[in-house]
Amino acid sequence: MRDAGDAMAAEWVTWSHETEESESPSRPLVVVANRLPVDRVADPDGGPDTWRTSPGGLVTAMEPVVRELGCTWVGWAGGVDEATEPFQAGGFSLQPVALSTRDLEEYYEGFSNDTIWPLYHDVISPPQYHREWWERYREVNERFAAEAAAAAEHGATVWIHDYQLQLVPAMLREKRPDLVIAFFLHIPFPANGIFSQLPWRRQILEGLLGADLIGFQRVQDAANFRSVVRRILGVPAHGNVVSLPEDGSGEEPRRVVAQEFPISIDVRQFVELTERPEVQQRAAEIRAELGNPKRVILGVDRLDYTKGIRHRLKAYAEMLADGSLEPGETVLVQVASPSRERVVAYQQLRDEIELTVSRINGDHGAIGYSPVVYLHRGYPREEMAALYLAADVLAVTALRDGMNLVAKEYVACRTDGRGALVLSEFAGAADELSRAVIVNPHDIEGLKAGLLKALHMPEEEQRRRMHVMQRTLNSSDVLRWSSEFLRAVDAAARGPLVSGPERPQAAPPTRPIFLPTGIDAALRRLATAPAVLIALDFDGTLAHLVSRPEDARILPRSERALEVLQEAPGVRVALVSGRSLESLASTGVRTTGRILAGSHGAELRWEDGSGDPAEPTEEEFVLRDLLEVQLEQALGHIDGLKIERKPYGVGVHTRRVADREAASAAITEAERIARSLADAGHPLRTRHGKEVIEMAVRDSDKGAVLTQIRDRLPEGPVLFIGDDVTDEDGFRALRPGDVGVRVGPGESAAEFRVADPDEAGALLARLTELRTDRVIGSEGLGGEAPR
Numbered sequence: 001m002r003d004a005g006d007a008m009a010a011e012w013v014t015w016s017h018e019t020e021e022s023e024s025p026s027r028p029l030v031v032v033a034n035r036l037p038v039d040r041v042a043d044p045d046g047g048p049d050t051w052r053t054s055p056g057g058l059v060t061a062m063e064p065v066v067r068e069l070g071c072t073w074v075g076w077a078g079g080v081d082e083a084t085e086p087f088q089a090g091g092f093s094l095q096p097v098a099l100s101t102r103d104l105e106e107y108y109e110g111f112s113n114d115t116i117w118p119l120y121h122d123v124i125s126p127p128q129y130h131r132e133w134w135e136r137y138r139e140v141n142e143r144f145a146a147e148a149a150a151a152a153e154h155g156a157t158v159w160i161h162d163y164q165l166q167l168v169p170a171m172l173r174e175k176r177p178d179l180v181i182a183f184f185l186h187i188p189f190p191a192n193g194i195f196s197q198l199p200w201r202r203q204i205l206e207g208l209l210g211a212d213l214i215g216f217q218r219v220q221d222a223a224n225f226r227s228v229v230r231r232i233l234g235v236p237a238h239g240n241v242v243s244l245p246e247d248g249s250g251e252e253p254r255r256v257v258a259q260e261f262p263i264s265i266d267v268r269q270f271v272e273l274t275e276r277p278e279v280q281q282r283a284a285e286i287r288a289e290l291g292n293p294k295r296v297i298l299g300v301d302r303l304d305y306t307k308g309i310r311h312r313l314k315a316y317a318e319m320l321a322d323g324s325l326e327p328g329e330t331v332l333v334q335v336a337s338p339s340r341e342r343v344v345a346y347q348q349l350r351d352e353i354e355l356t357v358s359r360i361n362g363d364h365g366a367i368g369y370s371p372v373v374y375l376h377r378g379y380p381r382e383e384m385a386a387l388y389l390a391a392d393v394l395a396v397t398a399l400r401d402g403m404n405l406v407a408k409e410y411v412a413c414r415t416d417g418r419g420a421l422v423l424s425e426f427a428g429a430a431d432e433l434s435r436a437v438i439v440n441p442h443d444i445e446g447l448k449a450g451l452l453k454a455l456h457m458p459e460e461e462q463r464r465r466m467h468v469m470q471r472t473l474n475s476s477d478v479l480r481w482s483s484e485f486l487r488a489v490d491a492a493a494r495g496p497l498v499s500g501p502e503r504p505q506a507a508p509p510t511r512p513i514f515l516p517t518g519i520d521a522a523l524r525r526l527a528t529a530p531a532v533l534i535a536l537d538f539d540g541t542l543a544h545l546v547s548r549p550e551d552a553r554i555l556p557r558s559e560r561a562l563e564v565l566q567e568a569p570g571v572r573v574a575l576v577s578g579r580s581l582e583s584l585a586s587t588g589v590r591t592t593g594r595i596l597a598g599s600h601g602a603e604l605r606w607e608d609g610s611g612d613p614a615e616p617t618e619e620e621f622v623l624r625d626l627l628e629v630q631l632e633q634a635l636g637h638i639d640g641l642k643i644e645r646k647p648y649g650v651g652v653h654t655r656r657v658a659d660r661e662a663a664s665a666a667i668t669e670a671e672r673i674a675r676s677l678a679d680a681g682h683p684l685r686t687r688h689g690k691e692v693i694e695m696a697v698r699d700s701d702k703g704a705v706l707t708q709i710r711d712r713l714p715e716g717p718v719l720f721i722g723d724d725v726t727d728e729d730g731f732r733a734l735r736p737g738d739v740g741v742r743v744g745p746g747e748s749a750a751e752f753r754v755a756d757p758d759e760a761g762a763l764l765a766r767l768t769e770l771r772t773d774r775v776i777g778s779e780g781l782g783g784e785a786p787r
């Protein structure tokens, strides 16, 4: 995210608030961020000011939302002591917050960038604690909250961004309890041992907990937050929901969702840029201007001590000195955009980097050859894309980084399948871009080895790795990020207001996740088998049960674990659901690279798209329609009841029928209809699920399809996880050496049991760790201990 010192891309869109027609948002969304997404540009001829916006990540992310909903954006306009009137531009209604010189020194450069920033980045640089800074931070947050309260219509969603504004959620809730409040932290959230240093730790937590939903970059950040809240405030989390204590008002206690939502980039925009002939031409020119070296390594960072630029330079210098890089053959282009230049730690860093660069060039350069080309400025997006295309290796060596968008931009740009990414395990991007060469930048030997591996990576391997990473990126670009975040905000805001079955099933109270005894050994067996099939039910297993099936979403942790697992050699992943494949896909769960069995196995599709999504026969069609008509006639009038036509049958869902007696009567009536059709000689199979009854015109079950799948695969054990009675067919079909896990209560043929989808996610994360060494969050086995 942009901040005052950042020199970002310069493909500017120019807006003039004097001339622009005002466009008021049709539905209310308010974004609150330290900066407005525009900069003022004075007209040299004394005309009206214009405003230009950077197409930076956050603005891009918000664009489709803004197009649809309109948006008010509250933030600092960039000047000092300037009171700017609100103005309209490009779909945004911009609401400037004025900051004074003292505000900038104490709130922005001080508390935000010299206290919170280093603290949250694992104290790479010592955080400064000053009471005046804290006071000023509070005051300025209060000002932002007041502006947001004034700008928000009744019932609006207010989305607050980043570490400069952590007190705003609670301040805003105090003023405007009608609002839906969300917060996203772009930087890491530290572990308890570090966070606890902060003298104002309680206030910060209480500030954040004013939100309905708090988003983080990584699973680990969200887990750290929940754990810190438990330890410091004594408030427990169930899964990803923090349940606040009753406040004595008689209102139902609030719940706050604290969950990861890894940010991304506008992939299409980067792909389009790199397809432009002039950008490709420029990439060739860049290489020529560098003297056509054999290899180009690129680093692109804000000049910040968290980015590990020193470590990168050290490794590079050693490689030149020890002969692993031939002098003259490799150039490191280090783009370092100016940042926070008034903060002392940044001034020192700049001096140090620039000294090191000159040393390397002095020691290893020659006339006409500089091993490091150092560029301390911002570039337009086209130039960035050309640089990415020109580089054989992108080195991201952050010591800590919320996400690191540069890594994602490089991958997006390399549609030519060339290039290798060296990526620090301490950057959030490492969770998703697992086919990068992952390094620990503190380990200089390991970093050198990683750089060498990338520099010498065969083209075929570059292509394979890029392809996998691009697939990941394509399925999670920034538009999806913002829409998923806002959808989750809506759901979180609805959840606490509605009692009873509307809520996601919460796990038992105050419970850290511990997996069942004995399962670790079983998972280890699966982790070491040459071939393994991981088969999973969807609703109630990978996703919490919700009243509207279309709202069900796979838990991010489970999705991440499956994404890593399915790329691991020898692992196949199958989703085995009662849903039709179409309905399964509509939940947004990743379907590529997975075997899909839908409609309880009546539909089966292999990873390459082949399979048996055979159309129902004429006879099956007729029977399904007959059944549907009879069910509609008998039950169609019941409030909340849903009759769902499936490819091979009809489902009757009663989860949203408020009158529970009517719900159970409906099930009985549906059974009766099915029985009478069966008695009339129509083959129908009836299944009872959780508040659903399904009648299928084609006989299939999860056990049969599981057997069908495994028999086509190399021999190996199966892990099957499911929560429903229909999953029992799956458990019964398991063979010795397989592992069955039942989610939730109820009689079961499964050997193991977990409480809910969160625990199922922890189990998958554990298996991922055992099989691939990739850590997906810390909860679960070996995770947090009870207090």
Ligand code: ADQ
Residues within 6 Å of the ligand: 001, 002, 006, 007, 008, 009, 010, 057, 186, 187, 263, 300, 301, 302, 335, 336, 337, 377, 378, 379, 380, 384, 401, 402, 403, 404, 405, 406, 407, 409
């Ligand atoms: P940043 O610390 O700023 O962001 P990053 O995620 O890498 O880090 O984003 C930097 C952006 O600036 C990229 O889009 C990059 O292309 C651009 N950029 C960098 N140098 C540039 C230059 N010289 N000229 C032009 N453009 C340049 C914070 C967190 C990150 C998190 C983001 C988004 O620190 O961890 O990924 O927010 O949430």
